[in-house]
Amino acid sequence: MSTEKIQAELAKYEASVEKAVARFPERPHLPEQRLYTPLDIKGDDYADEISFPGVYPFTRGVQPTMYRGRFWTMRMYAGFSTAEESNKRYRMLIENGATGLSCAFDLPTQIGYDSTDPISEGEVGKVGVAIDSLADMETLFDQIDLGKVSTSMTINAPASVLLAMYIAVAEKQGVPADQLRGTIQNDILKEYAARGTYIFPPRPSMRLITNIFEYCSKNVPKWNTISISGYHIREAGSTAAQEIAFTIADGIAYCEAAIKAGLKIDDFAGRLSFFWNAHNNVLEEVAKFRASRRIWAKVMKERFHAEKDKSMMLRFHTQTAGSMLTAQQPNNNIVRVALQTAAAVMGGTQSLHTNSRDEALALPTQESVTIALRTQQIVAYESGLADVIDPLAGSYYVEAMTDKIEAEAWDYIKKIDDMGGAVAAIEKGYIQKEIQDSAYKWQMDVESGARTIVGVNKFQMENEEPPKDLLKVDEAVGERQKAKVNAMKEKRDNEAVKAALADLKKACQDENENLMPHILAAVKTYATLGEICNVMREVFGEYEAHVSL
């Protein structure tokens, strides 16, 4: 059909629905158009904008055969209480078919405090496992072959220390560092903008990150040195376009910092990875994943002049949206997670964590986690969604939406460039404000009923029974962990610890020194995470957050 003919037919259709629309006014929050046609994608050149999987700009996926050869990594984020408890959960997940590990650390660990620090009181082992020293890390991976498993660690400000501990445990297991596979989140910019577990100010934080890039490119070449994360930005309330825009702006800042430190783009860009949210709107999410790949490919090629294909590929992990889980009628969350899983798979994710139904209430029970893992397996093996590559390509709507999200994201990226980049935009509070505004708008739409959340503002149940059997972290964990740390400190060679920390301090003061070897030496003496971070706090200072409403 010619363009003119489609235009004429579309006009006829629009006229024909006028009456119906008058009778049944359309719902709020719908896409601009009610119908998408070839007219909406006529600007897309197949070779330039869509192309083939494994081919620039990677809109259709980063691997040539995607899930036809191998499914995404089913990676369940887990960790709570002590290293012993978490080790048990990891081994249960591996026995049940999980193909990668993902470690959740408690807040003191994420902010570089020991369990014995007064500030840690009440938080030890709560949202993840408490790791104070190499001794805990040894327990955490007991009987798990680090040469075989791939491990993702959600750790940012002290990522260098946890990575060093992982390398040290592997060495004890006889696994050389160049065989290690996994990811550290290591994305400090989104901590300032959305997640809140920062320690040091931006400059030394960026140094730590580029030190890791450099060290790993030489010593741990299979390791993903950063997981540039939109997940938390979305959880904090951003829109889909903001999620990828702010995150790619962060990615640009990391590349610029690394280049400034003397690294070559193609030496580190292939190990950069991303982390996206899978939210409720399935088709919008698929478009978002596709748009993100296309934008990053263009950024790498046009802005950073990367030459290797690998450098231009946006590989990503996905987690289903925790903020979309409802405390009301929690079993409904199983369905939400299944739809979010469908979006992540049709969007071409490389790995996926599915949330459990009870996570709006507490950490998940073993049974809930198993259902969440089974959800991925059902989508993989039964749904057919993983059978062909990028199955929604060519959908008038999904292609048009991909273009639209891409355009919106570029607008943000340009605006952030004009402000002097992501670090400056965060220091000004711009990114935080944009996210807060979106979060507030979402909440007001839910409260006005413009947006429906089943079980929350519609289809509520009176006298709903509160769910039983929530996981409860034993309150005595803190005391047990404290005792463990104190006992460990008695056994270790405290002179060696002192010397290693003094050496680390000197290294921190010399901007040209890569800190990784010094941190590795310190963790091997069983210096604690808090001791190591305190040395860095002394030299680097601490970040003062920008508070605005």
Add this chain to the structure above:
Amino acid sequence: MEKKIRVLVAKPGLDGHDRGAKVVARALRDAGFEVIYTGLRQTPEQIAEAALQEDVNVVAMSILSGAHGHLFPKVVDLVRGNGMTDTLIIGGGVIPDGDIPALKEAGVAEVFTPGTPTSDVVNFIKENVKL
């Protein structure tokens, strides 16, 4: 002129999730209250001190890390210890139903869990605040 209700929105503990705290803070402001937000990672001592300095009528705490059982009662004790016996103290976050009676026992007037409309918080404050 009617005296404006002053609210301190506080994030005790190490938890960095403040989407809820910020949304609530803004909704309270839009409802005509004067709102002060502490920012992240406040110790109970810092919160009690801020409540005193800012002379607030309400302290509204948010925790998503599971540390509420430890931190909420501590804030209550310190605020009361400063002589602020009338200050309304409320809390919210990812808090299992089973934990709520103990928190109320400790002096938290009400606990708001996920899915609560902000208007419920506004109304609760209006009905229970002592000016």
